[in-house]
Amino acid sequence: MKENILGVDVCAETYEQLTSRLLADIEEKRKAFIVAINPEKIMKAQQDESLRQLLNSATYQIPDGIGVIIASVLKGGNIRSRVTGIDMMLQLCKEAALHQKKIFLYGAKPGIADEAKVKLEEMFPGIQITGTLNGYEKDENVIRDTINASGAEIIFVALGSPAQENWIIKHKEILAPYVYQGVGGSFDVVSGRLNRAPAFFQKLGLEWFYRLLKEPWRWKRQLILPKFLIKVIKG
Structure with missing residues (x-):
């Protein structure tokens, strides 16, 4: 619809x-x-x-x-x-934990995806984040092989818009995951590096x-x- x-x-x-x-x-x-x-x-x-x-x-x-x-x-x-993009990501993480679906985090500066992984594991016990890769990796073979080897079914891509959407269009048919979402700066927010607006502002x-x-x-x-x-x- x-x-x-x-x-x-x-x-x-x-x-x-x-x-x-x-x-x-x-x-x-x-x-x-x-x-x-x-x-x-x-x-x-x-x-x-x-x-x-x-x-x-x-x-x-x-x-x-x-x-x-x-x-x-x-x-x-x-x-x-x-x-919202970040709340859609978190909703998917919640359901992935409940249904044993594997997740990959790709993008952002070195270390940010790893920090986001730790936070998501705290937020959603049982979540399976089977791989991370920062957005500064440029070797296409490394990117493809790392993502495919992870067995992930869901991948969140944090490269900024529209770069992340263009990346998804270009790669989704040669990668293993089924669900692709561009999430902008969400890894920075989840990791705690960037503060999100208070709940009052979000709700309105x-x-x-x-x-x-x-x-x-x-x-x-x-x-x-x-x-x-x-x-x-x-x-």
Whole structure:
């Protein structure tokens, strides 16, 4: 079940519905690719056809941004709750621990994935993280062999967007995992290197506002939201 917002597909399912579908993908040995969609990506896709095609090529486009929810409401759609990239990752980790699915962490600076692995093992007892590799490894053979040797069925890729999505498209058919998700800076957050917005801001969908308070120089980027909503209304 998907909606189309300014030419970009967005899934309307909840965390639970998506996780159920992803577990089924693993059981049936189907490749699945998750990408997070926010107003900034949708606006960039207006000027970049290759980006729009990349986003729409994903199996699941999750609504990671309060602006996407507002846009859905304005267009009479059914998306009513955010599915953030990091929370989708954590939900998958929880279910992977329960269903004995193996996970690989690829990306970020040296040491970060290893630290995230330790934290995830504390958060989800029984989780099987069978391998990690930092994003600075450039040898394609090493990357392929390390991931495939791990036996992982789920891989989280932290290379930044759209590099991580391009990497997934290029490699998913030659790698063993079935589920692929680009997770940006999530390893930094999980490892404790980077603080996430407090739960109050998360619940209200105001993580962008928290970041603005912490980093005022981001204000120009935040102007994308009203521009996006105006375009949705006019469209």
